[in-house]
Amino acid sequence: MTVRSAFEEATDAYRLPRLVRLGPNLYGAAFTLMKMVPARHIIRKALADGQIGPDTVIIETTSGTFGLALAMQAVHIGRRLVLVSDPVIDERLYRRLTALGAVVDRVPAEAGLVPGGFQRARLDRLDELRGEHESTFCPEQYTNPENPRSYASVAELMVEALGQVDCVIGPVGSGGSMSGTTRYLRSVTPECRAVGVDTQHSILFGHPDGKRELRGLGMSLMPANLDHTTFDDVHWVSAAAAYQSTRALYAQHALFMGPTSGASFRVADWYARTNPDQLTVVMLPDEGYRYTDTVYNDEWLAAQGHLTPSLPPEPDVVTDPTVPADGGWQTYHWGRREHPDVIALAVP
Amino acid sequence: MADLGFKGNTVRRLREVHVVAAELGVAQGVGWAPAHHGELLQGTFADDGTTSERRTYRALVTLPLPHLGSRAVFHPSQDHWGVIGTPELAKVRRAAVRALREFGGRPGTAKGGQIEITSDVPRGIGMGSSTSDVTATIRAVADYHGVFLTPEEVGRLAVAAECASDSIMIDDRVVLFAHRDGRVLETFGPALPPMIVLGCDTDPGREVDTLAMRPAEHDDHEVAVFGVLRAALRRAIALGDVGLLGRVATASTVLNERYLPKPRLAELHALLRKHGGCGIQVAHSGTVAGLIFPPDARDAALRCRDAVRAMGLPITCLIGLDETTTEREMVTA
Ligand SMILES: Cc1ncc(COP(=O)(O)O)c(C=O)c1O
Secondary structure, three states: OOOOOOOOOHHHHHHOOEEEEEEOOEEEEEOOEOOHHHHHHHHHHHHHOOOOOOOOEEEEEOOOHHHHHHHHHHHHHOOEEEEEEOOOOOHHHHHHHHHOOOEEEEOOHHHHHOOOHHHHHHHHHHHHHHHHOOOEEOOOOOOOOHHHHHOHHHHHHHHHHHOOOOEEEEEOOOOHHHHHHHHHHOOOOOOOEEEEEEOOOOOOOOOOOOOOOOOOOOOOOOOOOOOHHHOOEEEEEOHHHHHHHHHHHHHHHOOOEOHHHHHHHHHHHHHHHHOOOOOEEEEEOEEHHHHOOOOOOHHHHHHOOOOOOOOOOOOEEOOOOOOOOOOOEEEEEOOOOOHHHHHHHHOO | OOOOOOOOHHHHHHHHHHHHHHHOOOOOEEEEEEEEEEEEEEEEEEOOOOOOOOOEEEEEEEEEEEEEEEEEEEEEEOOOOEEEOOHHHHHHHHHHHHHHHHHOOOOOOOOEEEEEEEEOOOOOOOOOHHHHHHHHHHHHHHHHOOOOOOHHHHHHHHHHHHOOOOOOOOOOOEEEEEOOOOEEEEEEEOOOOOOEEEEEEOOOOOOOOHHHOOOOOOOHHHHHHHHHHHHHHHHHHHHOOHHHHHHHHHHHHHHHOOOOOOOOHHHHHHHHHHOOOOEEEEOOOOOEEEEEEOOOOHHHHHHHHHHHHHOOOOEEEEEOOOHHHOOOOOOOO
């Protein structure tokens, strides 16, 4: 009754994931660029609401894929975009951003030495920039409620294609994708479980802040868009475990994805096997191209020591979420509680 | 088993009678329209089904009730301008005038006339008595003029006459109908899947004045939720998944509580769970509610009916069970 039609513009084409079967009860939601979901939605809404005028400069702090998605959408609407980033932004990403016409404003390297690190310095620089321009719009992916809300479109697709989803598993950064997708899935299936994937020394689910190798998930500051009451379980996955399972996802399923996808696949593959009666969907947020010299390079993996120890078959169950393990893979039953409620129990 | 897919039967039967009547020189038009039992889904929806789209419509998916309905007879007049009808049938008068204007200019057009309504649809509880009357009237006037109207054309005229109409006139498929714009936003399929709906009046004696109700104002979050429910219903109807359909109806019911709460809904939910039903639907502008069961859960539905009766709530319908077990306790005043 409906005919297939062409996409309106590139960001529309990139917006929704492809749902791919990975096991008897496991499906992957494979995104080209998951951050396109909030970026496109937030910019279009701001344009429609008049928050973005003809001369408005869009400003955001990001070193990651959200910036790339914004840069693409900025091209469609012909607005200037300034991205405040870490001093060490991935060179390839930098070139892709500037080729789209975005301005990348890097904070100085010394900023990493003070508490809050680069994340704090980037927010301060953002405030400065806002003062310098007449009209600015800041998408604010960490606090803007339109970030989680934009994932209603992803939930729509899952519900239409798969019906009742029993469990959704995915990486947590701003929290927008997991909080939003789960919230909208639960409008049809309130019992739908949510499993968040984080990495050791990220503060999101209780660890003290520390040096992290795995990028794209985990945070040093708590984002308002992370609704802790979403999550039934939390997992912490090390860089080595994430990289190895990124390769396993490629080798076993021919899905060429990034390391946050690998970390989530690790958890989801185990979860779906141990819960064969639950239809499980795993979020796979970006593709592997940015990681060809690293995660997809055996010499690099060996030199960095990421091939040992080999992939653990199951997570260690921890009882205290505030104490990070030294690498590996751990899980904690979060029980849809608020962050302070969990931490109050853990800290005597 | 009474089938939700066969809604046109009665209309066709009446038409046959009319053809004979016309040959005898009795000039009148006849129309019929079914009742409904509230909605499976009602809310505010983005036009193209994506949440980023700004233009939104209030829209609904009607649960038709084909064994009740309104019959309208149009007696034309060449010397009388306007339409006579009993005073409580203001919407019917408007519908007849609209329809007459629509067909004006044709040879043999009536200038006015009289509408006679016979209906067994209970009034004021959300079973579509008003749209049923209005639709039957439009069909009767069209019938007299020998005009074929598509279901959408009838829908547009009905909305023009009564501001907001449910979609019982779109009787050849299941649609998401913008009830204030007279527009079909989406066609879900040819018919609803087989299922049992045990209907009751949650607030016997209370009448809801549809015209006095303020339209629901849904915020961005709710619009996003309705998009997800719409996608779920699309799947449920395409695959005949009554379980999923029930979940959609339940979610719509819960969202509606903010606007027109149904007394004793919690008790009905408990009964639903106890008897293995899969969802609960309501009239979003009325007092009726329906407990949805899989088509093979006949015994459970009948046991549940007894429990609903024991709560003191009158049974309004039993869709999906054969005629002999379908009974109405409503006083169709
Ligand atoms: C590759 C990748 N995976 C996962 C995430 C986490 O998603 P969210 O911010 O919605 O929690 C991000 C966020 O930047 C990301 O870039």
